[in-house]
Amino acid sequence: MTPPNPSPREQALAAGRGKPTSRAVALYAQLREDVFEFRLLPGERFTESEIAERYGVSRTPVREALLRLQTEGLVRGYFRSGWEVVPIDFARFDDLYELRKLIEVHAVRQLAGGAVDEASQQRLGALVADWIVDKSARLSDARVVSGLDEVFHTELVAAAGNQEMLRVHAEVTDRIRIIRRLDFTYPHRVSTTYDEHAAILRAIQRHKPDQAELLIRAHIDRSRQETRKITLHRLQTVRTEAKQYAPA
Template identity: 55%
Template structure:
């Protein structure tokens, strides 16, 4: 497996070091430099990053809590294998939360201020010439769009659970923005969803939102499978080399 190396010879606060290692490893997982099923040890990561094992262990346990890694006390760490059923269930939960949020937003009095929705209009209800082209940036804005819809509904516990679900599916959801047509469609679909909510057309908003999420889910599954295939093909020459390089 080909991972980015890190130079940590300069003095750095332990908490900052653990945060940086966490970010680097998470990026390696997201970019398929660490593949589902890959195994490694704390010592291998510490050697690659030129750090002690303590901040590495902190970063690894954080990734384990978030569901990206599994720990085996006799054989080290493993990138969690892809479980599409798990992601399907998370998407289903996300749909339930967002549909309920849309219902609550549509039931509000038309004259009640909605600053979070106003913010979303500024970003998404724009002319095609104003669409952003950076897929990573659009991915972050897309996640924020859906989280903000739930936040705007006013139930903090719903928003917390939804944010947790969004974090768990981010590893595959962001792949939806690697193709220009999907970026353009996201702008158009978000604008229509907002228009239906602001006009209190609940059934239309519900249908638009559900279709938007279902299409995205199908697309990211297809892209994920393709990218995993390509990543494994690149890693084939290194098969048998079980060490982090």
């Protein structure tokens, strides 16, 4: 019997547990993490040879990993001029957050305002099981909660049933992930996310589209504000530390 495909939730919980199956995959995962953690700073330039030497691999997996990161918008290559970590453009991120908000507002209004099919009910039921829980049952690992947070927003859009909106939402999610994951840097953001997700789900369950819209708007705006603040702080901290330890 063919084993069932893992659910989005199972994929989020399993993220980072598996071992890479090739050097290119391993290097991709390491470079991606280094970009996310600002060990490779926005705007930093480098060559494939420098990366190969730094990580102790040949240039072939380096190129494969960098091309994959380029498709995610994390790095960009220049003809005969090496590569660059894409600089953080907050105006662009604001635009992406606005697009995300439009899609998710539509989704929660659809879900709260009308009948949904059985598949959508199952998606919502899975989200309720994750987020409307006793405080003692809440997860505390920020990285795991970050993954489940992404699943929450994706599944809301999926439950609304518009496949084109889901596709665009996935693209937006990919592009904001570099700063969005910082939303869980501080422990209080985990508990706040549980509270806010539960409130959104309850508004949907009670068929209150106006309330659901207000809640999702406030939730996304608050996340955008937190990630901007944390990103700026992290960048400043990393750059200050780099200057302190730079050779005289």
